[in-house]
Amino acid sequence: MDLRKSVLWTLTTVLCELSALKCDNVVPRAPPTNNYTVTDGNVTCVVMTAGIRLAIPYVTDTKNETVNITIPQNGTTYSGMCSKPDGTNQLNINFLDNWNLTFIFANSSTLNNSYEWQLVILNYIIDKSYFPNATNLGKHNLTLTFPNGTNAAQFNGSYRCDRT
Ligand SMILES: *[C@@H]1O[C@H](CO)[C@@H](O)[C@H](O)[C@H]1NC(C)=O
Ligand SMILES: *[C@@H]1O[C@H](CO)[C@@H](O)[C@H](O)[C@H]1NC(C)=O
Ligand SMILES: *[C@@H]1O[C@H](CO)[C@@H](O)[C@H](O)[C@H]1NC(C)=O
Ligand SMILES: *[C@@H]1O[C@H](CO)[C@@H](O)[C@H](O)[C@H]1NC(C)=O
Ligand SMILES: *[C@@H]1O[C@H](CO)[C@@H](O)[C@H](O)[C@H]1NC(C)=O
Numbered sequence: 001m002d003l004r005k006s007v008l009w010t011l012t013t014v015l016c017e018l019s020a021l022k023c024d025n026v027v028p029r030a031p032p033t034n035n036y037t038v039t040d041g042n043v044t045c046v047v048m049t050a051g052i053r054l055a056i057p058y059v060t061d062t063k064n065e066t067v068n069i070t071i072p073q074n075g076t077t078y079s080g081m082c083s084k085p086d087g088t089n090q091l092n093i094n095f096l097d098n099w100n101l102t103f104i105f106a107n108s109s110t111l112n113n114s115y116e117w118q119l120v121i122l123n124y125i126i127d128k129s130y131f132p133n134a135t136n137l138g139k140h141n142l143t144l145t146f147p148n149g150t151n152a153a154q155f156n157g158s159y160r161c162d163r164t
């Protein structure tokens with residue numbers, strides 16, 4: 001029996017700041033919160049409430065700069081998959097112009113009957129409007145692989161992102 005067929009797994013992430021894709025509990029101004037729910041047939045595998053701010057590094061002629069980009073409420077869409085062939089669940093968030101952020105959740109390596117964050121991948125585009133004087137224009141991506149045990153939540157549990 002596939003446990004996931006009978007289990008509703010909830011992940012709640014509140015005001016999570018991904019600072020260069022690292023969770024940070026110091027949130028200067030709370031980013032707007034979105035709800036993300038991934039359902040496959042009658043199985044819901046991801047429920048996440050998150051305000052996400054990304055700190056994105058770029059370069060100009062003279063400096064290494066960082067710009068904070070908040071995932072907006074307007075114009076943001078998402079999709080996802082439950083129980084992919086490798087056993088992971090996935091959430092894709094699409095925002096701005098062809099930006100996307102993918103979360104991959106896997107069975108926890110440290111707790112039974114739990115998921116944890118495995119990977120977060122950000123695809124983004126450096127342009128002049130968001131990144132003043134940028135010289136590294138174009139498509140970029142950032143991938144963060146989490147240490148085992150990061151943000152583990154029980155299949156039916158919830159998680160609040162309030163840690164570093
Ligand atoms: C997210 O869900 C909560 C609880 O269901 C609801 O109160 C809130 O308005 C929702 N937020 C958005 C942006 O839809
Ligand atoms: C989910 O759907 C499958 C087939 O569509 C069904 O066999 C199963 O009983 C359903 N599970 C629940 C919890 O409704
Ligand atoms: C930007 O950072 C890179 C790598 O840390 C460094 O090699 C480079 O000198 C820095 N550039 C400037 C302009 O500070
Ligand atoms: C970006 O956010 C960091 C905190 O994560 C803050 O210290 C910094 O001042 C912000 N930068 C800008 C330009 O708002
Ligand atoms: C989002 O869109 C709605 C309707 O188009 C608009 O009223 C609202 O001002 C927009 N909010 C932001 C933050 O742009």
Ligand SMILES: *[C@@H]1O[C@H](CO)[C@@H](O)[C@H](O)[C@H]1NC(C)=O
Nearest residue numbers: 002003086087088107112113
């Ligand atoms: C994940 O855990 C569930 C329940 O414990 C199990 O049925 C499933 O086979 C595991 N998936 C993988 C890829 O290990």
Ligand SMILES: *[C@@H]1O[C@H](CO)[C@@H](O)[C@H](O)[C@H]1NC(C)=O
Nearest residue numbers: 092094098099100123124139
């Ligand atoms: C995310 O963006 C990358 C690069 O633009 C693209 O190759 C990929 O298909 C996008 N993924 C999704 C789920 O939209």
Ligand SMILES: *[C@@H]1O[C@H](CO)[C@@H](O)[C@H](O)[C@H]1NC(C)=O
Nearest residue numbers: 106107108109110147148149
């Ligand atoms: C993390 O977990 C995976 C699979 O559960 C295991 O293969 C790997 O050795 C673990 N890595 C560390 C550093 O413990």
Ligand SMILES: *[C@@H]1O[C@H](CO)[C@@H](O)[C@H](O)[C@H]1NC(C)=O
Nearest residue numbers: 107108109110111112113114
């Ligand atoms: C996890 O499950 C295995 C096999 O069912 C069991 O041997 C082990 O003690 C469990 N670990 C914890 C921490 O509950």
Ligand SMILES: *[C@@H]1O[C@H](CO)[C@@H](O)[C@H](O)[C@H]1NC(C)=O
Nearest residue numbers: 060061063065131132133134
């Ligand atoms: C961009 O470059 C111009 C000309 O060098 C400069 O005046 C301006 O302050 C720079 N803007 C930023 C945000 O660095």
Ligand SMILES: *[C@@H]1O[C@H](CO)[C@@H](O)[C@H](O)[C@H]1NC(C)=O
Nearest residue numbers: 121123124139140141142143
């Ligand atoms: C991510 O960026 C690297 C170069 O930094 C590139 O080789 C790779 O193809 C990119 N991956 C995607 C999915 O765009």
Ligand SMILES: *[C@@H]1O[C@H](CO)[C@@H](O)[C@H](O)[C@H]1NC(C)=O
Nearest residue numbers: 007010113154155156157158
């Ligand atoms: C989640 O499942 C565990 C073990 O199956 C149970 O002890 C706990 O009460 C459940 N929590 C919720 C919120 O349903």
